[in-house]
Amino acid sequence: MGKIDSDQTWPSIPLEAWSDTLATLHMWMQIVGKVRLAQSPWINHSWHATLYVTSRGLTTSAIPYGARSFQIDFDFIDHQLAITSSDGGVSVLPLEPQSVAAFYRRLMDELAGLDLRVRIHMKPNEVPEAIRFDEDETHESYDREYARRFWRALVQIDRVFKEFRARFIGKCSPVHFFWGALDLAVTRFSGRPAPEHPGG
Template sequence: MNNLIKLPSLHYEGNKQKKMTLHLFLQIMGKIRLKSTPRKNHWWYVTEYVSTKGITTGPVPYNEGMDTFDMTINVHQHQLEVNTSKGEFASFSLLDRISVADFYQQLSEMLQQLNIAVSILDKPYDVNMDKPFGKITEYHHYEEAYTQDFWRILLWVDGVFKEFSGRFYGKTCPVHLYWHSMDLAVTRFSGNPAPAMPAEARLSDKDAYSHECISFGFWGGDENMPEPAFYSYTYPSPEGINQEPLMPSTAQWVDSNGSPMALLTYSDLLKTPDPRAALLDFLESAYAAGAKKANWDIKTLTVPELDNL
């Protein structure tokens, strides 16, 4: 069955510059959405989505809400596209070693030509980089094969996450991509408020973790975890969660900033006979561990079979 699915391989080592270039492109798009979209809880209004073309912001309001536009990295044509509700379309190529600075400049000019007024804090977020986007010339490594493979995996994961999401009756976020860390995520909430964070905690964290939650995601690796992997964590982290079983057998509990996090590497998933079933098993086992130890009302929060309604 694994051969029938034909999931592509994906590696962090050897692709760091390609990943960071794409990451910074997505941050620029995400910051434009952040500045233009009305607030929604837990930062759900700033995220991006996997689409049939690639990765997109979805509709973003402008012109005092009379119109919308979207921005999409088209992984088939390898171009950045902007569409408006007025029927306008503009694009530029992502090939020929376009730098982050070039991307930022061309997108800014294109939006201006479309009479879309937006001003962002033009610096990367949470990637240990202080340069403004307009001066980042060292990242110019957009690459067709890496981007298409990464998107193809995201597209598949998006579908599995949506199936998993549909099994829960409580408050659940959309399956979406957080551009600050470039991870595709879905989060379940118990409905109970979480303990207040310290006053010095980041505003982004205070809004993201205002309520008890169990989050699940996939990301392409970083310096701390140098390979693509699936993860899950419970907030607040209950005592003893890391003693609960995980599936498949290659999944494990690891330390993440002092709290247990369930982890399944993408390479281990590819070795299973049925990756979709294995990923769903991982998600379910991580949820069961967190919900049990945090005393969630598991039965009430489980979607019943339709014939039982």
């Protein structure tokens, strides 16, 4: 693609220009994130459930499945979703305008075709109106340009956060993407006891 100019480095992504795509992409990412959540051993702070920024998009990283592993990658350059497994299996789905229900069905069909049968919790998290994934025909937008801009912004934030993280020698989270609220985050811990949770 050649050299990236400064406008692409920190792209303009006004909410009103891509709110429908954002809402759809949020649900797609929740589905993929819940696949990782369902298959991964629990790690404190829910660090086992996050996605990670890559040079092409976002990835689950390797997910255990019996003696095998697999991963799911969003590619916002070629606009596709790739599923790869440790036994050589590969499946690719185009990222294109489609309902959340259609995306869910296609992903589950492709996983099953690779002998990866995963069951997830069917309602999204951290949204005001949680429509079951297999019933969501409301969200169906995908603007390739704004999806790419969103990822380009994540690339830059990921870079800055990693430098920030490296300056701390205490307990620190990876730089990772929480799909519930579309939150790229890094957490540093002081070592001091936290206030007791009101629930005990």
